[in-house]
Amino acid sequence: xxxxxxxxxxxxxxxxxxxxxxxxxxxxxxxxxxxxxxxxxxxxxxxxxxxxxxxxxxxxxxxxxxxxxxxxxxxxxxxxxxxxxxxxxxxxxxxxxxxxxxxxxxxxxxxxxxxxxxxxxxxxxxxxxxxxxxxxxxxxxxxxxxxxxxxxxxxxxxxxxxxxxxxxxxxxxxxxxxxxxxxxxxxxxxxxxxxxxxxxxxxxxxxxxxxxxxxxxxxxxxxxxxxxxxxxxxxxxxxxxxxxxxxxxxxx
Amino acid sequence: xxxxxxxxxxxxxxxxxxxxxxxxxxxxxxxxxxxxxxxxxxxxxxxxxxxxxxxxxxxxxxxxxxxxxxxxxxxxxxxxxxxxxxxxxxxxxxxxxxxxxxxxxxxxxxxxxxxxxxxxxxxxxxxxxxxxxxxxxxxxxxxxxxxxxxxxxxxxxxxxxxxxxxxxxxxxxxxxxxxxxxxxxxxxxxxxxxxxxxxxxxxxxxxxxxxxxxxxxxxxxxxxxxxxxxxxxxxxxxxxxxxxxxxxxxxx
DNA sequence: CGTGCTGTTGAGGACGATCAATGACGGTGG
DNA sequence: CCACCGTCATTGATCGTCCTCAACAGCACG
Numbered sequence: 007x008x009x010x011x012x013x014x015x016x017x018x019x020x021x022x023x024x025x026x027x028x029x030x031x032x033x034x035x036x037x038x039x040x041x042x043x044x045x046x047x048x049x050x051x052x053x054x055x056x057x058x059x060x061x062x063x064x065x066x067x068x069x070x071x072x073x074x075x076x077x078x079x080x081x082x083x084x085x086x087x088x089x090x091x092x093x094x095x096x097x098x099x100x101x102x103x104x105x106x107x108x109x110x111x112x113x114x115x116x117x118x119x120x121x122x123x124x125x126x127x128x129x130x131x132x133x134x135x136x137x138x139x140x141x142x143x144x145x146x147x148x149x150x151x152x153x154x155x156x157x158x159x160x161x162x163x164x165x166x167x168x169x170x171x172x173x174x175x176x177x178x179x180x181x182x183x184x185x186x187x188x189x190x191x192x193x194x195x196x197x198x199x200x201x202x203x204x205x206x207x208x209x210x211x212x213x214x215x216x217x218x219x220x221x222x223x224x225x226x227x228x229x230x231x232x233x234x235x236x237x238x239x240x241x242x243x244x245x246x247x248x249x250x251x252x253x254x255x256x257x258x
Numbered sequence: 259x260x261x262x263x264x265x266x267x268x269x270x271x272x273x274x275x276x277x278x279x280x281x282x283x284x285x286x287x288x289x290x291x292x293x294x295x296x297x298x299x300x301x302x303x304x305x306x307x308x309x310x311x312x313x314x315x316x317x318x319x320x321x322x323x324x325x326x327x328x329x330x331x332x333x334x335x336x337x338x339x340x341x342x343x344x345x346x347x348x349x350x351x352x353x354x355x356x357x358x359x360x361x362x363x364x365x366x367x368x369x370x371x372x373x374x375x376x377x378x379x380x381x382x383x384x385x386x387x388x389x390x391x392x393x394x395x396x397x398x399x400x401x402x403x404x405x406x407x408x409x410x411x412x413x414x415x416x417x418x419x420x421x422x423x424x425x426x427x428x429x430x431x432x433x434x435x436x437x438x439x440x441x442x443x444x445x446x447x448x449x450x451x452x453x454x455x456x457x458x459x460x461x462x463x464x465x466x467x468x469x470x471x472x473x474x475x476x477x478x479x480x481x482x483x484x485x486x487x488x489x490x491x492x493x494x495x496x497x498x499x500x501x502x503x504x505x506x507x508x509x510x
Numbered sequence: 511c512g513t514g515c516t517g518t519t520g521a522g523g524a525c526g527a528t529c530a531a532t533g534a535c536g537g538t539g540g
Numbered sequence: 541c542c543a544c545c546g547t548c549a550t551t552g553a554t555c556g557t558c559c560t561c562a563a564c565a566g567c568a569c570g
Contacts, residue, residue, distance in 0.1 A: 076405075076409065078409075079491075084408070084409050084412060086405050086408065097398075098398040098401065098402070101391055101394050101395045101398055102395055102398045102399065108493075109405075138390075139353055141394075142353050142393075142394045142397065143353045143354050145394065145397045145398055145401060146349075146350040146353055146354045146397055147354065148401060149350065149397060149400055149401045149404060150350070152401060152404045152405065152408065153328075153338050153361075153404065155408060156336070156338065156404065156407065156408050156411065156452075157328065157330075157336050159408065159411060159452070160336060160452045162525070162526090163525080163526070191547085191548065191549090192548075192549070193547085193548065193549095200408075200411070200412045201526075201527090202526070202527055202528075203548085203549085204526090204527080204528080204529095204550085204551085205525090205526055205527075207549065207550060207551090208526095208550090208551090210549095211550085224535085224548075224549085239331075241360075414557070414558090415557080415558070443515090443516065443517090444516075444517065445515085445516070445517090453558075453559090454558070454559055454560075455516085455517085456518085456519090456558090456559080456560085456561095457557090457558055457559075459517065459518060459519090460518090460519090460558095462517095463518085476516075476517085476567085
């Protein structure tokens with residue numbers, strides 16, 4: 007019983023951390039988190055949103071890594087962003103009906119997801135306005151990250167990949183996890199960076215030679231975060247959560 | 259007197275149109291629009307947000323074309339998006355304190371801007387929840403457009419430019435204006451597409467030769483919108499406004 | 511009538527894609 | 541237990557797209 011609670015608590019920790027940083031009041035968190043229904047466990051490659059295509063809920067990634075992508079007519083895949091524990095998978099759908107119908111959210115590693123029914127979500131938004139603001143903020147931050155990605159994609163591949171890796175570290179640490187290992191395959195990274203796998207691999211070895219990365223099994227470990235960020239012109243602020251709040255929040 | 263009203267009316271038309279499409283109720287529009295304070299007229303190159311750096315207000319583009327960009331250390335410029343009459347220039351700042359400090363909004367053509375004081379904005383958001391939803395939606399749509407841009411930037415230059423031009427038409431028509439002329443210089447388009455001016459120019463002539471574009475003075479006119487969209491794999495839906503509303507709106 | 515911005519054209523070179531092949535690893539089924 | 545297969549990582553060689561540099565023409569501006 008205690009063990010179960012502990013485990014449940016653990017899986018909610020990233021989301022709790024994220025909502026806190028997004029400006030949700032600590033006292034409101036308990037109620038909000040308690041309304042989340044735990045969903046299935048998914049394997050790499052599974053379509054997270056297709057699991058319940060009905061779209062009657064907001065989907066939260068409770069554990070693991072997912073990616074938002076689109077498959078092109080020629081079979082190639084563009085990954086727009088990776089998502090980590092505590093991230094909302096389909097935030098746009100709530101305010102915008104048929105947002106990006108072609109966009110898919112897939113599991114990159116083994117994942118566990120949670121649901122928040124639309125009906126419940128609506129209640130929460132009315133009851134806790136800071137929750138709505140948090141979701142809105144989340145969208146604004148995502149937009150900023152996307153701009154940074156676009157910017158980095160104009161750079162040569164070495165710096166582009168460096169930026170991508172820094173972004174992953176920053177996204178992880180947004181949920182309170184400060185892990186230097188990025189468990190993402192080169193194939194996935196290539197699809198995110200818009201480079202060929204072959205070239206990503208070459209860039210990798212260059213980064214290894216520069217002692218910025220090292221390999222842990224099949225995965226990547228970032229050795230020198232600072233130098234990697236400078237190389238990729240990564241601006242950590244682009245994913246920062248607010249602690250200070252705008253007048254909007256003071257008002258409501 | 260009547261003429262003044264008419265002109266004032268005219269300048270609010272795009273914003274009115276846009277808010278309507280974003281789901282703001284028609285009855286609420288009058289009050290919202292009446293609270294907008296008209297700002298100065300700006301010339302090409304002017305920094306729109308620096309005009310009133312205080313950030314005590316939301317800035318609306320009333321007329322003309324602006325662009326959101328960032329200047330890099332090497333002097334080059336990345337344009338993230340062009341903005342048209344009715345667009346909000348600094349929507350992110352309201353929910354997120356120091357969002358993108360390096361990001362600038364500049365006037366691409368002669369512009370007229372309007373202001374909505376934060377205090378007033380807060381009042382309106384409380385009074386007309388659909389207005390808040392509209393702003394949130396606006397952000398989601400912007401994110402979708404950015405994803406489409408990222409996607410198109412993986413294509414060869416010809417299709418990339420085609421996509422960019424289609425996006426401009428779509429953005430214009432979002433405010434009710436259906437104009438086939440795009441008054442943006444090749445330099446600006448190059449900075450937006452992430453290509454060199456030289457290469458953009460070559461692509462241009464190719465598009466001219468394909469009878470997709472024609473030149474009107476120094477400006478571009480889109481001759482065959484459909485073929486251009488197909489060439490650039492442009493998905494018009496990515497900028498679509500909702501008419502049907504999600505459960506969120508029904509609730510509030 | 512210069513000065514600056516935009517548009518246009520040419521030539522050379524770099525970065526990264528593509529094609530092709532191989533090795534390593536884990537899972538599956540005979 | 542081993543053969544087989546799929547995914548991922550790695551390496552080499554060729555080729556194309558697009559950048560860079562450079563120069564010049566048109567046009568608006570003072």
